[in-house]
Amino acid sequence: xxxxxxxxxxxxxxxxxxxxxxxxxxxxxxxxxxxxxxxxxxxxxxxxxxxxxxxxxxxxxxxxxxxxxxxxxxxxxxxxxxxxxxxxxxxxxxxxxxxxxxxxxxxxxxxxxxxxxxxxxxx
Numbered sequence: 001x002x003x004x005x006x007x008x009x010x011x012x013x014x015x016x017x018x019x020x021x022x023x024x025x026x027x028x029x030x031x032x033x034x035x036x037x038x039x040x041x042x043x044x045x046x047x048x049x050x051x052x053x054x055x056x057x058x059x060x061x062x063x064x065x066x067x068x069x070x071x072x073x074x075x076x077x078x079x080x081x082x083x084x085x086x087x088x089x090x091x092x093x094x095x096x097x098x099x100x101x102x103x104x105x106x107x108x109x110x111x112x113x114x115x116x117x118x119x120x121x122x123x
Contacts, residue, residue, distance in 0.1 A: 005121065012118045013063055019088060019111030020059035022104045027052035048098040055091040055108055058084050062115075078122055085115035 027049050062084040065072055088108040095105035
């Protein structure tokens with residue numbers, strides 16, 4: 001692996017970590033709001049919490065796959081990163097509907113863009 005590709009990998013891993021942190025914070029926040037039994041909002045809060053948790057898990061799994069890059073073939077890496085991008089975009093759409101989750105939605109979109117950028121380096 002060249003120094004440039006190592007730097008790209010490190011930047012990508014940092015992006016995943018930042019997104020996972022933002023999604024985890026949103027999941028905690030939404031879980032707290034849902035536990036307060038908000039009328040006319042608890043179902044939405046639970047949906048947001050589930051989407052945020054899915055994003056955290058996908059970002060974490062992607063970091064693991066990428067950190068083991070020498071042991072995983074490029075097709076597997078590509079599939080994982082593409083799936084991460086999809087989950088992050090889906091999560092961002094759901095998070096847009098949650099009051100106070102705009103920063104997390106933005107982080108998910110940035111994560112998805114980083115996935116797209118990284119995929120371009122694999123071509």
